[in-house]
Amino acid sequence: MIHFVLLISRQGKVRLTKWYSPYTQKERSKVIRELSGMILNRGPKLCNFVEWRGLKAVYKRYASLYFCMCIDQDDNELEVLECIHHFVEILDRYFGSVCELDLIFNFHKAYYILDELLIAGELQESSKKTVARLIAAQDSLVETAKEQASSISNIIAQATK
């Protein structure tokens, strides 16, 4: 299973973290520190796997961002590597050629999308189309609720005029 997902910028700034195994706050910071130290220092053209504390970090760099998923020793590394790419493709489709800034200002969207992709550290959906459809549906639900709210406040505003 995937124990956690990290998105770290080349400067070591955390852009997203998601923990599927119970880590305390302290442990979380330690993990991030150790792993970002290891991964950011790796040169190009090396393999996408780093062994770390009996687990394995599978990572890939996309422009200025490192996507990292940590798995068990005997999990299938390439499968997870393609999970990362799958995630990136979905982000790309949603934001329209995604960049780090998109993820900084819309980090909550990244969380929504990730939740449609992984649950319990396992892949939930491998169809990009389906994920896109579900996220769009969520967005429209939020949109509708906002419109309703504003129309209600309009009514109230007019009534109290």
Added chain:
Amino acid sequence: MALSGMRGLSVFISDIRNCQNKEQERLRVDKELGNVRTRFKNEKGLTPYEKKKYVWKMLYIYMLGYDVDFGHMEAVSLISAPKYPEKQVGYIVTSCLLNENHDFLRLAINTVRTDIIGRNETFQCLALTMVGNIGGREFAESLAPDVQKLLISSSCRPLVRKKAALCLLRLYRKNPDVVNVDGWADRMAQLLDERDLGVLTSSMSLLVALVSNDHDSYWSCLPKCVKILKHLARNQDIPQEYTYYGIPSPWLQVKTMRALQYFPTIEDPTTRRSLFEVLQRILMGTDVVKNVNKNNASHAVLFEALALVMHLDAEKEMMSQCVALLGKFIAVREPNIRYLGLENMTRMLMVTDVQDIIKRHQAQIITSLKDPDISIRRRALDLLYGMCDVSNAKDIVEELLQYLSTAEFAMREELSLKAAILAEKFAPDLSWYVDVILQLIDKAGDFVSDDIWFRVVQFVTNNEDLQSYAAIKAREYLDKPAIHETMVKVSAYLLGEFGHLLARRPGYSAKELFKIIHEKLPAVSTSTIPILLSTYAKILMHTQPPDQELQNQIWGIFNKYESCIDVEIQQRAVEYLALSKKGAALVDILAEMPKFPERQSALIKKAEDTEADTAEQSAIKLRAQQQSSNALVLTDQRPVNGTPSSNQLTLVKVPTTSSYPDSTDQELSQTNGTLNKVDSSFPAPDLLGDLLGPLAIEGPPSFTAPASQNMTAEVDGFPNAVEAGAIVPVGKQANSVQPIGNISERFLALCMKDSGVLYEDPYIQIGIKAEWRAHLGRLVLFLGNKNTSPLVSVKATILPPSNLKMELSLVPETIPPRAQVQCPLEIINLHPSRDVAVLDFSYKFGNDLVNVKLRLPAVFNKFLQPISISAEEFFPQWRSLSGPPLKLQEVVRGVKPLLLLEMANLFNSLRLMVCPGLDPNPNNLVASTTFYSESTQAMLCLVRIETDPADRTQLRMTVASGDPTVTFELKEFIKEQLISIPAPQPPTPPSAAPPVGHPMVTTPPAFTDPGAMLAGLL
């Protein structure tokens, strides 16, 4: 794309981004946290929108790495908001901020349940997602049934069901009992018929978790998995959106093959065949393409297929295909594939016997040890470690040593440990081993743990041939300008012990040795000084006649350290000074160290411990286990009485002249007594472990302890002969070596089975493996030397009884350290007899001559071949063999009470096949077998046992065969077995014994039934 409608949050993020440094950022964050905190305090004024905004800000701050210790409640409370936007934020932020052990989660459990069982599909999704991500045990207990219902519900849409599947998986991980519901296995099998691939993928993950714990309940899923795989591989009915770079859902393929790996085998030939077709197609049809993602995905599938083939231990042909593929992979340029190739080769080592094929790639693997990527180097190191054996140890270890100088610090410790272990395990000769370890210390002293140099000292002490060699080597290293402190320790120790052996050589005089060692003293730390002091004392002792100048110099040093603040140093200085003024007594006390008792290598032990958290533990561990079953790994010698620490302390060498145990004891007490005057109350040195304990020769805190210890050792005699061996000069009594385990029990056990240990003592283990065909047998003796020094004068003679012709192949006179030799023994059974062959075995270890006479399990029943017989065959035979001497009957008393079932098992293990149903009386047994010998050829034997349920200590036995001797011998043999086998419980009290001559139950004849016919015949 702007953050829809949350300007406050965007502004905050921009502010953070504009901070010039960490300090500014902290200020901005603190300000924001203060703001959020006050807002939360007067919660009444917060609109849902504001609440949402602040909770997001908290998450953002949290992500930046700041402690957010408030506001969790607000996040959790949003979960119960009535509207989707708030609820969504509540769920997602809660699952990011809290972990499963957080108390607040408990507060939400009811709301979550309401959402799960409610009608609103979007709420269901949110709740399932959160529980799936952070649900703990409590969630498992209260929500599992609801989640299960959603998963199998026909009215739920796929988007809910796939979440339910993974949510259930999480709950199952937290508490496996939640899925142990009747009929769940059938439901699971039905789930595999699912057409929506999202639901199927999630369900497959669930299945993997379920079968990994308990495959037995899920056999019905197996054919379905194969079917799914077949569809995927042929790309049948796979919607376009589920193909990934042209590959039909690689994830589903991988998961399905993973699930299949948890089933031990696939028995149904059709299923098996179609699975292998798919696997074959994957193995052969995966090409390297330009697109990275396509390549990764197809190789993810390929590697999983490889793992599955390895697991199913397919026909050799497919396995060699796998090795060939892996061989190709480890040489490609793409680093991921190279890494995985190495990793899977190591895995392969542990499942099948492919070591020889893998060895062909040794050069390539060694190249990978120089790869720029540490991940790949790690894999290569593990693989080299795993594939190392006697044949390639020299090459591999030398490569590791070479690599050591360039390896990064992160790997050096592991590397040096592995090199040391391999050198120890597979050393072609011991001087090479010493070379390796010294090089290791020289190149990576900081990473060489004490265990490594302790071990080399043990080897050298136990092998006389090695001592001068090691001393020369140590001297050479000391000549180097800058050497590691560990090297100083080991060299000083070796030269102190064995330097005098070389005294005649130029440059090795006591004075010169002292000078070169003493030069190092100013630079060493306090842990090394005690060793140097011991070395000085030894040098002094070996200088005969005494050299006044050297003596003064050394005394001067002792004087200087007499008041040292370090207790260990001070103690040694005081003691050595006092001892060295004693003159002749010094020679006895400071004489060479006795041999160390054999013990498990601390290194191997350490490696086993650390393997838990290094990669590939299973491969190495498995191989280690295999080796121990090959009878060669050293066992830990546990002292029978006394604690290990006192054992270490009593390892004082006593004069070899004393030949009587009594005087030894006296002398020892005296020695201790003398010491005691010098010093009594310093704590025992545990600093350097038992290696140096003896050198320090101080008594334990209370001096009477060792003396009485020795007394008990003497009185108790043999049980702790090994420890005693260190105290009393060895070799005084023949067979001071005691066997481990009960010899006769081992023999009896081997009568029932064909392989096992025949004999074991601290030095040797004799294992047996036998094959029997008709009247011929081939038995292989495995003689394993458990020691680090050779066993010599090995002799084995067979004393065969008249009925057996036995030929033992040549037994080598010497068994090298830690080696195992195999001696085949050919056996021909000439005529029926119960006589037993004896192996007269002797060897010498040090001064110990050990001689044992062992019964060989080439016994009567080994020449039996169980045969099943039908009623039609049985009765004519039984009838035709009428009366003595071909058919013998006897009432046997004093039988170890056995249940009928136990007796049937015993018969079967004696190769007498019990034929149920032939005898109508349930208290009786009928068995048949064929006996083979050269004189009788194949001879059918029939046995009938009538038991008395009221008294299991007696029975009536009838044995029939076409040969009177066979009949008689078989009868006697069975009788012996029934009487001699160890009883599971103590025999029943005699009061239960019925009157003697109790008549056997006979049923009235009823000739329609074969069983009844038999009864009538008897």
